[in-house]
Amino acid sequence: xxxPARPKISWAWLGVMPFFLFTFLFxxxxxxxxxxxxxxxxxxxGFTFDNILALFKSPYILGSYWISIKISLITALGGAIFGxxxxxxxxxxGLPSFVRLSLLxxxxxxxxxxxxxxxxxxxxxxxxxxxxxxxxxxxxxxPYFHGFxxxxxxxxxxxxxxxxxxxxxxxxxxxxxxLRREWLEASQNLGASTSQYWxxxxxxxxxxxxxxxxxxxxxxxxxxxxxAQALTGGQINLVTIVIGSELRGDVLGNPGIGYALAxxxxxxxxxxxxxxxxxxxxxxxxxx
Amino acid sequence: MxxxxxxxxxxxxxxxxLYFFLPLLATFLFSLKAKLGVLSFQAYVNVFNDPxxxxxxxxxxxxxxxxxVVGILLFVPTAYWxxxxxxxxxxxxxxxxxxxxxxxxxxxxxxLVRTYSRPPLLIVDSPALxxxxxTIISMPYMYRAIDIGLRSIDVRTLTEAAQSLxxxxxxxLFRIIIPNIRVAILNGAFLSFxxxxxxxxxxxxxxxxxxxxxxxxxxxxxxxxxxALAVISFALTWACMGIISLVGRGKGQAPVGGxx
Numbered sequence: 015x016x017x018p019a020r021p022k023i024s025w026a027w028l029g030v031m032p033f034f035l036f037t038f039l040f041x042x043x044x045x046x047x048x049x050x051x052x053x054x055x056x057x058x059x060g061f062t063f064d065n066i067l068a069l070f071k072s073p074y075i076l077g078s079y080w081i082s083i084k085i086s087l088i089t090a091l092g093g094a095i096f097g098x099x100x101x102x103x104x105x106x107x108g109l110p111s112f113v114r115l116s117l118l119x120x121x122x123x124x125x126x127x128x129x130x131x132x133x134x135x136x137x138x139x140x141x142x143x144x145x146x147x148x149x150x151x152x153x154x155x156x157p158y159f160h161g162f163x164x165x166x167x168x169x170x171x172x173x174x175x176x177x178x179x180x181x182x183x184x185x186x187x188x189x190x191x192x193l194r195r196e197w198l199e200a201s202q203n204l205g206a207s208t209s210q211y212w213x214x215x216x217x218x219x220x221x222x223x224x225x226x227x228x229x230x231x232x233x234x235x236x237x238x239x240x241x242a243q244a245l246t247g248g249q250i251n252l253v254t255i256v257i258g259s260e261l262r263g264d265v266l267g268n269p270g271i272g273y274a275l276a277x278x279x280x281x282x283x284x285x286x287x288x289x290x291x292x293x294x295x296x297x298x299x300x301x302x
Numbered sequence: 303m304x305x306x307x308x309x310x311x312x313x314x315x316x317x318x319x320l321y322f323f324l325p326l327l328a329t330f331l332f333s334l335k336a337k338l339g340v341l342s343f344q345a346y347v348n349v350f351n352d353p354x355x356x357x358x359x360x361x362x363x364x365x366x367x368x369x370x371v372v373g374i375l376l377f378v379p380t381a382y383w384x385x386x387x388x389x390x391x392x393x394x395x396x397x398x399x400x401x402x403x404x405x406x407x408x409x410x411x412x413x414l415v416r417t418y419s420r421p422p423l424l425i426v427d428s429p430a431l432x433x434x435x436x437t438i439i440s441m442p443y444m445y446r447a448i449d450i451g452l453r454s455i456d457v458r459t460l461t462e463a464a465q466s467l468x469x470x471x472x473x474x475l476f477r478i479i480i481p482n483i484r485v486a487i488l489n490g491a492f493l494s495f496x497x498x499x500x501x502x503x504x505x506x507x508x509x510x511x512x513x514x515x516x517x518x519x520x521x522x523x524x525x526x527x528x529x530a531l532a533v534i535s536f537a538l539t540w541a542c543m544g545i546i547s548l549v550g551r552g553k554g555q556a557p558v559g560g561x562x
Contacts, residue, residue, distance in 0.1 A: 029383035030391050036376055037398050037441075040434040044413035045405055051416070100318045107311025117315070120322055123536075123543045129502050130517045131532035135325035138332040138529050145328035176325070179318075237406030240502035244518050254408045261412050261507060273416075276409045283404045 048280070052273040065270035069278060075256070075271070079278065082236055082253040085167065089174040090231035094224065096175070097182025104183075105190045118187060121180035128177040133244035136173045140164045165246050173241060178231050185230065189223040189297060226293030233286035236279070253279055326536060333529035345526040349534075352527075358516030365429075365505070365512065366498035369436040370491045373444040374480075376437070378487070381449045382479055385457045399445040402438055407503040411435070415507060432508045439504070440494035447493070451486025452479075488549045496542035500535065 055062045069075050103109070104117045139146050142158050150157060163169055193216055201211045239254035248255050253275065259265045260272040336344035349355050384391050402410070414435060419426040437444075460482065464474045480487065505512030517535070521528040 026383075026387040027391070030380055030388055030395065033376060033380040033395065034398075036434070037438070040414070040431075041398070041401060041405075041410075041438045044410070044417040045401070047417045048409065048413045096318075100314050103311035103314040107314075108308050109311050109315065113315060117318070119543070119547060122547070123540050124322060126496055126500070126543065127536055127539050129500055130514045130521070131500070131535040132325075134517070134521060134528050134532040135329045135536075138532075139325045139328035145331060146324060176321070233403070237408070239406070239408045240514065240518075243502075244521065254406065257408050257412055258503075258507075261408075261415060269416075272412070276412050279409050280405055283406060287400070287404050 045280070048273050048276045051270065052277040054270065056268060056270045062270075065268070065274035066277075068268070068271050069274050072271075074251070075266075075275060078251040078253045078256045081167070081251055083282075085171055085174065085252070086232045086235040089171050089178045089235045090228050092171070093175055093178025093182050093231050094228040097179035098186055098224065100179065101183040101187050101190055105187060106193075117183065121183040124180040125177050125184060128238070129240035130244040132173060132176055133241050136164060136169075136176075136245070140169070140172075165249065167250065170242055170245060170250060173245060174235050174238065177241075178235060181231060181234060182227055185227045186220075186223060189220055193219065222293040222296035226290045226297065229286050229293070230290045233283050233290070236286070237283060326533075329529045329532050329536075333526055333533050336526040336530075345530040346534075349527050349530050354516055354520075355531075357511045358513050361505075361511035362499050362513040365433060365436055365510070366495045368433045369440060369498050370444075370494050372433060372437045373440060373490070373494060374448075374487060377441070377445045377448050378480060378483075379475060381445065381452055382457065382475065385452055386461060395445075399441050402442055407439060407501075410439070411504050411507045426508065429510060432504060432510050435504050435508065436494075436498050436501070439501070440490075440497050443493045443497070444490040447486050447490030448483065451483030451489075454486075455479075455482050485549050489546055492542045492546050492549075496539055499538055499542075 052065050053061055053063065055064065069079075100117065104114045138144055141147070141164055144164075147157065164172075197215050198211060201215055206214070237254065239252070239258060242248075242250055242252055242255060243258065248259065256265070257272070257276055257279070260275065264272070266272055266275070333345050334341040334343065336342060336348065380395065384395060405413070414431065415426055417423065418431060425431050457479070460478055461474055464478050469478070499513055501512070502514035502518065506515045506518075513531075513535070517528060517531045520531065
């Protein structure tokens with residue numbers, strides 16, 4: 015009589031408790047530490063917005079966000095465009111079918127080949143003594159005399175592209191597969207030109223998927239750390255690099271700002287992933 | 303019209319192939335130049351004779367193995383139990399498994415170090431923390447692989463059949479469920495393996511021997527050996543992805559991820 019309707023939920027939930035406990039200890043609690051301490055005064059421990067506001071007052075920190083955002087935007091757009099063209103060429107370009115299969119396999123490898131070894135690979139290719147640069151020198155052209163360097167912004171962007179466009183190919187390939195040939199035939203029967211087909215049929219259908227994947231690529235580059243660290247030795251002030259040096263030696267002078275800096279990254283990543291998820295759901299309506 | 307499209311398609315593919323292979327070719331050629339004037343595998347010999355390489359590489363192998371074991375022991379029972387008994391927990395758990403995508407590794411390790419380096423939670427030096435962190439980082443892939451595997455078998459019927467024959471939960475999990483989703487588990491395991499092997503940030507900031515930090519340190523004062531390591535690293539990534547596509551035979555998720 016005393017306890018109605020309670021026991022139904024109780025015991026079965028115990029089975030998933032190890033998972034919740036583990037993820038609480040090693041993911042949720044450490045992450046929430048960042049959030050909480052971003053709003054806590056370092057000395058007194060009281061609630062404050064000062065740490066967040068300090069982010070916007072420091073040109074150094076604003077600059078680091080700006081470089082991170084810029085490199086992520088550029089490599090996301092570049093990776094998306096090149097990746098899409100490549101995937102479309104392999105799938106709908108009338109090429110032999112082995113091309114498609116090998117492209118997807120290569121992309122699976124390349125999107126996982128990043129960090130320190132990737133930086134070394136590009137140093138072997140494009141450093142002043144690198145293979146491609148020595149080939150170019152044979153033809154009397156040294157890009158290093160014309161403003162190119164591997165170790166600054168554009169060099170790093172070129173390296174990021176190596177893991178950006180394969181990810182685009184992997185994610186956009188199913189969407190291109192989903193473009194039915196009947197749609198092209200139907201539009202041709204109705205007298206549409208190729209550009210009209212693209213403008214009014216294919217592009218609008220692919221748009222959510224293209225945008226969503228571009229946002230995902232943005233996040234992919236935004237969180238990257240090891241590649242930039244290995245390539246430039248921490249010379250480029252990406253947000254991730256600043257967090258890395260803060261972790262080694264409190265370079266910001268105030269631990270609270272370090273937390274706020276990390277929180278800012280999480281907020282931007284969360285927006286990116288949320289955008290991707292929403293747009294990907296939209297795509298799935300068409301591509302069954 | 304058709305011909306022109308085809309030319310464009312080939313042009314793009316060749317451009318992609320060049321972009322993909324030139325850095326690898328350059329690295330490989332460079333790694334052969336350790337001896338002046340001749341091509342040799344001297345850099346590889348040097349690397350394999352370096353005790354620090356053995357330490358870093360075996361460290362990474364150990365972390366990867368432990369990560370896979372912990373992942374299987376934690377995620378298989380959880381995903382199984384969710385399907386069988388508590389479908390209500392599903393959305394919460396799926397949400398948690400995706401959080402590592404939102405928290406970049408550098409922010410993640412920042413949180414871990416700051417949380418666990420003061421008493422009473424002083425465990426930042428423990429290797430267990432590194433394995434736990436790797437388990438978290440590989441969770442989106444491992445959990446999803448396992449969950450997809452479970453979707454393809456009839457969990458309820460298998461469980462009831464086993465129970466009616468007198469099997470306990472341990473027998474059901476280890477002798478029925480796990481063998482039935484072994485392809486999915488292998489998939490997740492090799493992806494986790496590739497991720498841990500290439501991972502730099504966690505090992506560096508939790509100060510444990512591993513492959514990628516060793517590679518970066520070697521790059522500070524050597525020229526040819528780091529190139530040899532990059533080639534080895536690429537071969538290992540390739541092997542992992544090859545095994546995944548072999549066991550999965552083309553289906554399953556696109557293997558996406560890793561420590562950039």
